[in-house]
Amino acid sequence: MGKWFVLLLIIVPALEIGLLVLSGNAIGVWPTILLIILTGILGAWLAKKEGLNTIRTAQLQMQNGEVPGKLVLDGICILVGGAVLLTPGFITDAVGFFLLIPYTRAIIKALLERIFAKLIQNGSIIYFQKK
Numbered sequence: 001m002g003k004w005f006v007l008l009l010i011i012v013p014a015l016e017i018g019l020l021v022l023s024g025n026a027i028g029v030w031p032t033i034l035l036i037i038l039t040g041i042l043g044a045w046l047a048k049k050e051g052l053n054t055i056r057t058a059q060l061q062m063q064n065g066e067v068p069g070k071l072v073l074d075g076i077c078i079l080v081g082g083a084v085l086l087t088p089g090f091i092t093d094a095v096g097f098f099l100l101i102p103y104t105r106a107i108i109k110a111l112l113e114r115i116f117a118k119l120i121q122n123g124s125i126i127y128f129q130k131k
Helices: 002-027 029-063 069-085 090-100 102-122
Strands: none
Touching (some): 002 090, 029 090, 069 102
16 A cells, blocks of 8 residues: 555656646646646635535534444545645646545545445454444
């Protein structure tokens, strides 16, 4: 897992730089910079909106005596999505918006649920449930 992370830390920035250079050549430097700033602002607004909605839903569930388990994955996706949107670049922006939009976030949540279930089944993660 660590090897993939290191590889991503090398490849993604290189691809981002290449896309930014291509964009700068295609539409100009200032439009490219403006586009990066606009996606950052839009991403920050969307992360705040989705984060507050998730917190409100979790509070309502807890008031009703429910455990907001699935909302934890929403929170993780929103946090990561907001963080990568603050990183300049078009690839990270696409990933960030994918994690922030509820419909596409559901795809990632389903994938994460399967990964966590497999890790729990393998014994890599120990899960305690209070009864």
